[in-house]
Amino acid sequence: MSDTSVLNALSPLDGRYAASTRDLSEYFSEYALIRYRVQAEIEYFIAFCTTTKLALFSTEQTTKLRSIFTKFSLADAELVKAYEAKCHHDVKAVEYFLRDALANLDLANFIPYLHFGLTSEDTNSIAYGLALKGSRDQVVVPALKKSAAVLAKFAKKNAAIPILARTHGQAAIPTTFGKEYAVFLTRLSPELESLTDLSFVAKVSGAVGTYAAHDLVFPEINWLGFAQKFLQELGLQADALSTQVVSPESYIRYFQTLSRINNILLDCCRDTWQYISDGWMVQAVAQADVGSSTMPQKVNPIDFENAEGNFGLANALLTHFCQKLPISRLQRDLSDSTVKRSIGVALGYAALGYTSFVRGFDKISVNTPKTEQALMAYPETITEGLQTLLRADGVSDAYEILKKAARGKQNVTLEELRQVALKHAKTTATKQKIAKLSPTSYTGLAAQSS
Template sequence: MQVVYKEITVGIKDLSVLDGRYKALTVELGEIFSEFGLIQHRVYVEIEWLKFILKDLALVKVDPFLLEKLDRFTIDFTEADAAVVKKIERTTNHDVKAVEYFVKERLESAGLSPLKEWVHFACTSDDINNISYALMLKKGKKVVADFLETLLKALEETGLKHKSVPMMGRTHGQPATPTTVGKEFINFAWRIRHELFILQGATVQAKINGATGNYNAHYFVYPEIDWISAGERFLGQSLGLEPLLFTTQINPNASLSFILHSLVRSAAIIIDFDRDMWGYISLGYFRQQLKAGETGSSTMPHKVNPIDFENSEGNMGLAIAMMDHLAVKLQKSRFQRDLSDSTVLRSLGSALGYYVIGVKNALKGMGKIAVDPSAMVRDLEANPELLAEPFQTAMRVFGEENPYERLKDLTRGKRIGRRELDGFVDGLEKVPEDFRLRMKALSVPQYTGLAEHLVDLYFQREKN
């Protein structure tokens, strides 16, 4: 049975939510990390290496027209072609060898049989595989970074818009020194911006140095060629990757782990944001906009639940678990090679998929909220004891005895009013009268320190 959701066909019996319920949220990654995407990238790498052998190394004399003909192998690659590769794999029981045989068959069909044995020249399977995943990661990193940047911009816009709206801080869940709505959003923006900078600047590494990383076969048949420089040209200039020289048969995946750990940190930041938003909605600081037809509870008709932030939190947790496992596991191999990495790498797209779902739902949640300044002011004014902090600090400056202890006796665990607080100020002996008047004029909503200035400073420094 098939249903259509947001113009994306979803199978009712799909095992993974990434291909089922959340397919519409992960469609950008499907073309890259699906089985089709992996096969397509493998074909591309085989063809590019063949072209490099023909053009750069000139090991075979060919008509330049043939190079353009080879490009059609990847440009015109279809799902039907991928199905042929999978059919070959049923015989070879080796996915990369199946791609090699597929390319050879296409060469033969195109009248290019003399080039067949130059396909996969001096390569081990992971030369093709690690380059394919590197190219996929490079594309996937761009997709993820673009969504993260969209979230960053939303945080910045909200922070700037509400930089002057006072809000009670909460430490340990209890009323604490006031802040502003805008400053709290900018706190998250600064953290996300830092990780986005790392993510966007991260290079992706790859190797093409043979069965144990020493160019053994390459050097044996062509000792006159500088294979180290050749590999660097192929990876760096032809494919835009950072060449790796010091490896076993497999890529040690340092760059992949570096990128994944950055994503783990940004995912943790987003979970922190989701939880704060959940709490602020619970406190009434933010109202959620209603949508006709939506239901908040199957039994309680009044409810409008913060489901988008909850969804984001849950999926980011899955993303962190998967990315952390990938980042650690993929740096380990028994001796020069084992295959435990191969099966794990196939879940790279899933890890990024859960991450993208988390980002998109955080954005969706932000799109539904509206700040309620009156609720925040009521909360602030109901807690005049928050002024105990600035008052005891002023008492220290002017030499009053035991300022902290005296205000603790007045306020801790009690509900006091402005009258009690003003009476306390009137009883101060060493604080000058003009400063006491300043203390009595201070309201809790005004006690936000440099929160507004810090928002402005963020845009002055971080955005430039």
Template structure:
């Protein structure tokens, strides 16, 4: 933790974001820039356009990729104080670090944006694969545990805040499993675009030097080799449209998670859920009894903040004046902040879920105390046995009222319908009126597990 940090990401929350520094700190950005430049040198070497690299040069290149140190980063910053250009500082540093005999291979015919777009893209790609997807999987696996444990527990539902037909607790958790799984699958198969095509995207400098070499095919193969798809037509910059797509999928995961945060908060407020108590924790500075749902609240707040930033990033980064302006540069440096707030929100959601308990007795009691919930199945079955307008019949005795179960059964008793139908209705209890909830829960769980394989 930096005790005088301006951002809570580097202060209060620093301990929770240690893995993120590898990707989003300034050192991480410089590392990815250097990595791009060096992978490009290796590709040039394979193409045979320059004198072959010797064993020592290749080893130096690989060592820089595998062992980029704090000292390396500090040297780049020293050079940048003179050049006032970060990418050029990386190039000069790499001349020193790799000791290439032909230093002109470094940054050959490239523009800064060739290095920059791929640096940020490799950064996002690595983060998605190593941190983001595993975090979503952790949330899904916890939700699966809850859904399977609770899939047969009857659960009171609310539509418009009012009592509605019951479900099971597990099936209501499965709704979120289903939603998160859909977006997870999109992120899992997601591929970023990249470009390495020169100052305005036409390979002009490259072709000026080697006019008979197929630079377009070279660039496309280079990008695909490293897990990207080539953006075939660009200006000086890569258009960042796939950044926006990634951020928007992330926003959608966050929106679903916020919905879950709020539902858990509400169910806790109604004593349908509760939280495990941890010794030593305090819920209020003045009310000793309090066990507050702070993880769900913290999750909601961080995800809201993340989404506001992700929305801005998605809007801004897709726009650039003519062939290039620099307004995207300072904005891109905040991508890590947006994704870090998103990660914090998901971390807090998972912490809340790990504390969550269901108050099964309260759930059952609320349903037992709500016989009016049987008006839906009663009026539905009466429709198929010829009763005229059973909806209005049940509405008269229930809407805005508090009918007892005995009142509803007495109404059924007085109807001119087959006794077998009456006997079937007499057996109904609100706690059993859960439809196909268990099977729906199982299907959602199965789909999530299949997606994560």
């Protein structure tokens, strides 16, 4: 895209962020959709002619047929758009283009078998299925694996760094930085595995999903078996039963899983933003960068803020897809068609989020003096440990004793709390544990869990 077209783009995905979303345009641009439709029509044409024995194409002929989509160019797409401008039907325009292509391959006798028994939704279901599968495998999953990798690296590096945990925004008990980020990784991993394993459904069952045209002309053929085999070879799953539109649940499972993943990463962004704001993390400074047009000192957490915003935009669209696509009047209305054209937009915003997320983690490090200072400022964070030790020692009112000593007290010291506990401890072993207990040591299995 030229600098001029970037500046004139309506969507920031095609303008400001074009370089970051370029990979997805190979799957969801208008050109890509047309190319996938051409692929769907050609693959179906070959399989249909072979199954019905209308033609047994040679290896050379098959290669030439497939070259129509493997070598599909922008000029070819413009020819399709020219046909669409005349007939006002995007899939029929593909068929008209393919008629010319068959004639150029000396296969004009087979033109009647193009798009045989299909409806445009059959072609589209294959096209979108291939686009979703390809973009997931080549763009989305690799980006998510990078996000998982930076989480794993941060968790491992900071596994034993103690920090103050806060619940309800208040000081709770100590934890470690590594453990807290390992939580995000633990939440992310099964979702990423589910995302990778999902199949996308497509159909070739005709106008209202009955195979009526197929069965009328070739009743001897097992069309259900044909559909299953044909779509499986494309890496898709045959829709067992549908109306004119392919059943949307396979798309919805993907969108919902992706939305959950985005929410996990968004949650991580907000926590990281807070840690940076508290000074517990610092960001690497690029000398040429500007943080504010008026405040020279500013180093803003813009990567995590950008990621949060883009995950929100992605999820807004993904949520709409999940609400809209299951609803179609009777056997089909066209409202799903315009919605599906924005699938790439949702994935584009998600991809921007993943890029910003990784870039943000590449800049941050833990400010350990600050985290230790924050932790030691709240000695009451060990009162859980103290009252638990006393209860193990048989002190029935241990909780109340420590509550009275610490709750609402602004200036209580670590030593004062230890002395309260030591006064009530009954065994030497318990007294030794009380004497050693501190906010920096009371982290349980956090380091091991990381």
